[in-house]
Amino acid sequence: MRLNKVFLSALALALAGATSAAAAATHLELQGGRSYMDSHGTNAAFVEATFDANPIGSSRFTWAPDVSVGWIGGRNLSRYQGNRYETGDDVWLVAGGARLRYGSDSDWYHGFFYSLQGAVQTGRTMALSSVGEFVNTVGWQGKYLSFQIRHISNGGTHGPNRGETMALVGVGFDL
Numbered sequence: 001m002r003l004n005k006v007f008l009s010a011l012a013l014a015l016a017g018a019t020s021a022a023a024a025a026t027h028l029e030l031q032g033g034r035s036y037m038d039s040h041g042t043n044a045a046f047v048e049a050t051f052d053a054n055p056i057g058s059s060r061f062t063w064a065p066d067v068s069v070g071w072i073g074g075r076n077l078s079r080y081q082g083n084r085y086e087t088g089d090d091v092w093l094v095a096g097g098a099r100l101r102y103g104s105d106s107d108w109y110h111g112f113f114y115s116l117q118g119a120v121q122t123g124r125t126m127a128l129s130s131v132g133e134f135v136n137t138v139g140w141q142g143k144y145l146s147f148q149i150r151h152i153s154n155g156g157t158h159g160p161n162r163g164e165t166m167a168l169v170g171v172g173f174d175l
Contacts, residue, residue, distance in 0.1 A: 047068065050066050072090070074090045091122060132157070
């Protein structure tokens, strides 16, 4: 018991140190909206962190590390009850990848982005049936507000593969 407390304390201190080192370059967002499998909606919420942008060669494109934790609510759809994959599970996922942008901070279009992430998730539903999923997002991010369309699916690696498509609004701030 004592060893667990020491280990957890050391882990917390290490994470705090790593977080403070990256904090100057971190944009944190709280996002919420509706997710749809076919025409069946449910609530979705994410916490997403985007870090310092890095140039891609000598082009005007940049990429930034992008990580998120999300939740997609389950749906009670009687037509899928009794199937191997139903729709009632809440899904929790952790994702990481890169956010791509074009232009410099002063360009009007610099807020537009595309993000590609790999994810692992906890639920097994008609929409998200495998442990590994792909997360594709297009959107616009300002200093405090963002809008995005996000699609999550396994890319056909495991059936069924209906996917989740969502519209999210985010409120963000720089750490």
